[in-house]
Amino acid sequence: MGFLQSLGTYVSLLSLCSSGVADPFNGTKPQSYGMLFFPAFDSIDVFGPLEILQFLGYMHKIDVAFIAETLDPVSSLPLTENKFNSHTHTSLTPTHTIHTAPELDVLIVVGGPGMRSNSLNATIQFIKEKTPKVKQLITVCTGSGLAARSGVLDGKKATTHKTSWPGIIKFGPNTTWLPDKRWVEDDSGSPPIWSSSGVSSGMDLMLHFVETYYTLENATWIGKMMEYVRHTDPNDDPFAINGTTLLRV
Amino acid sequence: MGFLQSLGTYVSLLSLCSSGVADPFNGTKPQSYGMLFFPAFDSIDVFGPLEILQFLGYMHKIDVAFIAETLDPVSSLPLTENKFNSHTHTSLTPTHTIHTAPELDVLIVVGGPGMRSNSLNATIQFIKEKTPKVKQLITVCTGSGLAARSGVLDGKKATTHKTSWPGIIKFGPNTTWLPDKRWVEDDSGSPPIWSSSGVSSGMDLMLHFVETYYTLENATWIGKMMEYVRHTDPNDDPFAINGTTLLRV
Numbered sequence: 141m142g143f144l145q146s147l148g149t150y151v152s153l154l155s156l157c158s159s160g161v162a163d164p165f166n167g168t169k170p171q172s173y174g175m176l177f178f179p180a181f182d183s184i185d186v187f188g189p190l191e192i193l194q195f196l197g198y199m200h201k202i203d204v205a206f207i208a209e210t211l212d213p214v215s216s217l218p219l220t221e222n223k224f225n226s227h228t229h230t231s232l233t234p235t236h237t238i239h240t241a242p243e244l245d246v247l248i249v250v251g252g253p254g255m256r257s258n259s260l261n262a263t264i265q266f267i268k269e270k271t272p273k274v275k276q277l278i279t280v281c282t283g284s285g286l287a288a289r290s291g292v293l294d295g296k297k298a299t300t301h302k303t304s305w306p307g308i309i310k311f312g313p314n315t316t317w318l319p320d321k322r323w324v325e326d327d328s329g330s331p332p333i334w335s336s337s338g339v340s341s342g343m344d345l346m347l348h349f350v351e352t353y354y355t356l357e358n359a360t361w362i363g364k365m366m367e368y369v370r371h372t373d374p375n376d377d378p379f380a381i382n383g384t385t386l387l388r389v
Numbered sequence: 390m391g392f393l394q395s396l397g398t399y400v401s402l403l404s405l406c407s408s409g410v411a412d413p414f415n416g417t418k419p420q421s422y423g424m425l426f427f428p429a430f431d432s433i434d435v436f437g438p439l440e441i442l443q444f445l446g447y448m449h450k451i452d453v454a455f456i457a458e459t460l461d462p463v464s465s466l467p468l469t470e471n472k473f474n475s476h477t478h479t480s481l482t483p484t485h486t487i488h489t490a491p492e493l494d495v496l497i498v499v500g501g502p503g504m505r506s507n508s509l510n511a512t513i514q515f516i517k518e519k520t521p522k523v524k525q526l527i528t529v530c531t532g533s534g535l536a537a538r539s540g541v542l543d544g545k546k547a548t549t550h551k552t553s554w555p556g557i558i559k560f561g562p563n564t565t566w567l568p569d570k571r572w573v574e575d576d577s578g579s580p581p582i583w584s585s586s587g588v589s590s591g592m593d594l595m596l597h598f599v600e601t602y603y604t605l606e607n608a609t610w611i612g613k614m615m616e617y618v619r620h621t622d623p624n625d626d627p628f629a630i631n632g633t634t635l636l637r638v
Binding site: 182183184187188190191193194196197198199200201202203204206213216221222223224225226227228229230231232233235301302303337338339340341364365366367368369371378379 | 431432433436437439440442443445446447448449450451452453455462465470471472473474475476477478479480481482484550551552586587588589590613614615616617618620627628
């Protein structure tokens with residue numbers, strides 16, 4: 141355990157050094173996270189990274205603020221896609237509004253079909269105002285489209301959900317969209333902005349984040365607890381539009 | 390699309406025929422699901438399979454009843470493991486109690502640290518009484534331990550979360566526990582009982598269930614929407630206790 145911990149720290153530092161990126165957390169471990177969501181969010185966009193933070197919270201002090209426009213429960217039900225009148229969706233209750241959100245080390249913007257809504261002006265304004273105040277911005281799935289709508293992805297490189305690609309990239313005409321990445325790390329400015337591809341890829345980004353800013357051992361243990369086989373190479377995307385498509389069934 | 394649909398139906402039928410298993414749904418598609426949970430459930434145990442049912446619900450009529458002992462919101466917070474006083478957990482609000490649960494095609498019993506509680510007698514009794522009335526029982530992660538506590542796994546084969554293995558198998562002394570499986574299908578009785586390994590493996594079981602009882606095309610589309618690379622072989626478990634352990638980091 142001691143050896144693995146040392147190895148983890150070494151590899152994390154090596155990873156930071158080799159990438160030439162300054163540590164936005166100045167050697168401390170990020171503690172305060174904000175999970176920003178909205179009506180018709182995607183469940184795993186939230187609960188994939190959250191499960192990782194839940195396990196991480198047994199090893200470090202981690203606080204997640206669940207942030208939405210009001211404190212009312214927010215349903216994941218899409219407004220337009222439910223032609224069979226299925227009942228499969230749940231609600232998530234915010235702990236904070238966009239007006240009461242605490243200081244954050246990391247802001248996570250999730251995706252889901254609702255990110256296209258014309259009624260998210262206050263949420264988009266929150267992303268615009270909050271991003272310069274956090275140490276790291278993470279987007280999951282089409283959350284990068286929502287971030288793009290706020291302008292914070294202008295001049296940045298990013299990726300998004302592959303099935304939604306053509307519609308999402310229109311939200312960021314000044315963003316360099318990279319279609320063949322499992323996730324993208326833009327460390328060119330402050331804060332760094334990391335964007336994942338669709339849904340499950342948010343877990344890969346988050347585990348990589350744990351490996352980078354906590355320890356390799358933490359990331360490995362969480363992956364093992366979740367019995368999740370990580371994709372560790374951001375450049376190897378099995379769902380890339382111009383690369384392979386999923387034929388495994 | 391027509392070809393893939395036909396292929397999907399063919400492969401599904403072939404799969405059923407080759408396994409020699411009678412279709413518990415008599416050629417109809419399962420519609421009503423019950424998700425049984427309890428304090429300190431695991432988030433992805435619920436939301437992994439649920440995300441799949443949410444996507445499935447755009448193609449078929451799917452209803453999920455969220456079932457707990459009372460209608461009060463149920464927290465995923467473990468009672469004993471939070472020594473850093475982290476705040477990372479959420480609550481899920483039931484739609485039904487164990488006394489008002491509707492008729493179900495499929496009962497899903499999830500896991501999580503709370504399944505070990507001594508205060509789950511009513512939940513355990515519900516599993517015992519409901520199981521003979523459903524067409525399929527699915528357990529996720531340590532949910533198989535909870536099912537075992539009710540006796541419904543007596544004489545059955547099953548698997549569970551690998552890290553929790555020694556403690557969980559004690560709940561089912563009359564169960565044949567298989568340690569090297571991503572998931573296990575026991576089709577020896579009515580209802581069939583399928584049990585997954587830990588956390589993420591519930592998504593593989595659920596996608597295999599979709600492939601088997603809906604269509605291959607549905608399962609492939611959902612995997613693509615979730616950008617989730619399925620494990621399609623239940624006998625290939627990267628987290629098996631006596632097999633390989635996760636070295637990918």
